[in-house]
Amino acid sequence: METTEGTSGFISRMALNDNKAGMEGLNKEKINKIIFEASKGSRFYENELKKEEQVNQRIQKMLLQKEQLTKQGLEKAQKQMDEMAAYLERSRDLSRTIVHIDMDAFYAAVETRDRPEFAHRPMGVGSLSMLSTSNYVARRFGVRAAMPGFIAKRLCPELTILPLNFKKYEAVSKEVCEIFAEYDPRYVRMSLDEAYLDITQHLKDRDTWPKERRTFASSSILSRGCDKGTEGAHLQVVEVKLEQEREGEMHDDTEPALNYVKQLVPTAKGSVEESCMESNSEHITNEHESHVPLNCSPELFDDVPTQEESSCAELRLDSPLTLDCFANSHEKAATASVTFGLSADEVVKEIRFRIEQKTRLTASAGIAPNMLLAKVCSDRKKPNGQFVLPPNEAAIHQFMKELPTRKVSGIGKVTEKLLKSLDINTCQDLFEQRALLAMLFSETSARHFLAISLGIGATRLERNSERKSMSTERTFSEISKPEELYSLCQKLCSDLAKEVQEEGLQGRTVTLKIKNINFEVKTRAVSSPSTMSSEEELFATALDLLKIEIESVQPQPLRLRLMGVRLSSFVDRMDLKKQQKSINAFLNIEKKDESCSFLQQESRTTCPQHVGQKPLSFFQRVEAARKDEAALHDVFTSRCAGEVPDGSLQRTAIQDKKNCGETKEAGLVCPVCLQKQNCKGLYNFNMHIDHCLGLTVYSNDVPSKHLSSPACNSGLLNYVCCRNESDDQNHILPSEKDLSTSEAHQEEGYCTFASQGNSTRKEVSESETCCDSCQQTVSWCSCAEGESAGLLPDAIVSPGSFADPAACEAPSITCPVCHCSQPWADLQAFNTHLDVCLNQETISKLTSHECTDMCSPGVSDINTNAGEKTSIRRNKLAEKPPKKKAKYSPSKNTIDKFFK
DNA sequence: TACATACAC
């Protein structure tokens, strides 16, 4: 989405714009006045003023600090920053071509495409409470994204507000992404309407492409006037003024005329879009302080259009409008085609062209050597334009010189205000004041500012960074009755639990967020030693927090307008999968020999390598693999390597903090594989032990109800005990497979599982699995997709299919540590034996003594968390995870009373 | 770890 801009810059530029100062200035004042009138006296407004005051105090504090700085201190800081700048310059990578693509007024454009009547009329998408975006016509009235609809209506009574339709936007976004993937399969989508592409490789490949591959048929006006098949043709947009706009009456103009349309003519120079923006950029450089009404909070007016956007809205209307104007030309243009050149600029034109052909929507783009710059560039020619920043230092320095700090992603209104108070307005100022910034801001911030001032940003697009939290929150009209608050809390937990479970996540920290009727926000968090994902667990934790808040204001009621629940500190399914992958690697089973995989070991007997061999039990396989030192080494080194920093300064500190020191020379000997381990930190050592045990490290974080028998409630780790319907026996089976009873079959190839009135249809396949206890092969149907590693939603597991493992016919199991045959009575007994074998006492000793030598900064972490993983968890599995001490624990009766 | 704040979209 487009970024918004502070009021002051907007007003100041208006004042300097000779042609439009009167109209826009008045317009701006009108907008401010209307917003102010609609806001003043409201609780929201009062809170905004309060927040603003806090920022002002922060500024005062900072200025006081500034006064106390010594010359020597600043010189020292200057030296350090210069060293850092030199380092950053040395590491500058100009080799990549990064593109940032942003769909113009996306939701509004999609709606306009489907309902062309809004092409000429002001329209917003959202609700009376909040708009997500608005079209360019509405923006001329000051109607912007993140503005309440009722205020937008006051600004523009003719405004139509359409409801959000995410399904539709998602579908369009998918279409656009299909195009992105052709240029960079590893493109990174930031939101429905925004993505980064690294087209470096594409540019190389493209050099060898025949012209035909760069030629596209055109079904719209975009091809009009283009030389058919002309190599490197430039599409020039000529804006033709159709009708003189009535100045100063925009608010009363209920149906603003479409004043300009575009024509494309071939040119070698570039487009008029660029010259249009260049002329605007002159005004940008003439910025000065603004006149914000004294009694108005500037924050309230953050969404007023920037000059660039206002001008663009006048000059360049949404593309669908343009297309409509050329409706008569469509036929003529239907057979045209256009060929794009080889440069990055041409590639991006091609992408935008294809997006418009495919979706009838326009996009803006920025092309630069890194993400930070590309993002700024894409904003330059919005809407429907693109800007290239050449990959050379001189051009970048020149570009950054006049760039207002607020234009940089990550510098918001507060940071902008803080910087302005230090007389820092542009990125060049950021560089010049680097010593001051180093003294007044944190090291991280100062470094960040320095990188920005040099135009240095990330050059590698990282995809699929793991999710760190998941939350759900709701705004409502005031609720203050405790029972209603509890009920709401439970609903939120229920919703969150569903989503968390769908993603196969397990979290340890629950955060309750509340906003009172005065818009004051509070968060309260608690971390549990064990992970959770169920509604019950989330609710039990969140309720504790909520009760404390209710009590804290008693005898007054807790009057809320928002409540949210967040789960974080995840150990997710990916970790489980990775872990399993490592176990497979540990067992020296590679993909190339999938027929012999750990999970399908029956095939082992038919594999040429293993013909005639008896299927091995799980622990026998662990034992066999244990002997394979090479395999062990692979797994082990990969597990113990720790995080690899990406080379940036920012990450170095994190790495330093996280990493423990090297293991002492004596090392730690794994009690399972008996190999000396050079792990960094006990945590990794514990991970290794878990590998050796062939158990899932985080199994204790998986809800036991999914993995264990309800009958024995054992929390059996990699196993599930299931009753097979066909042989009517209980079996102990590895839980990598999702097992369901054959009864669940409703039709061939599918299972339908009923739960709480809902049924889920899942594709399944028949498979055979060896019972690890009785060594018999049994048939199961397993879900082919969706769930794995035993993370079965309730709907799939039929509790009736579980039974006590003790019922299994073959009552013994091999201990992976001492290798003796242990009687299989129940898991608890077996775990006890395992713990003895692991010599819990020794591990504890290592945890408390060795660790201080092994791990410098992370000692407490390792002692409290990681240490527990190995030495305690096996006995803890069957127990209810201990809850963090809450100040108040509601009695069950009390809660029940509320829900009856 | 807990919490608040800032920011993006």
Next chain:
DNA sequence: TATGGTGTATGTA
């Protein structure tokens, strides 16, 4: 009548 929801990062205690 009425000012969102989701997620990440960072500073501070």
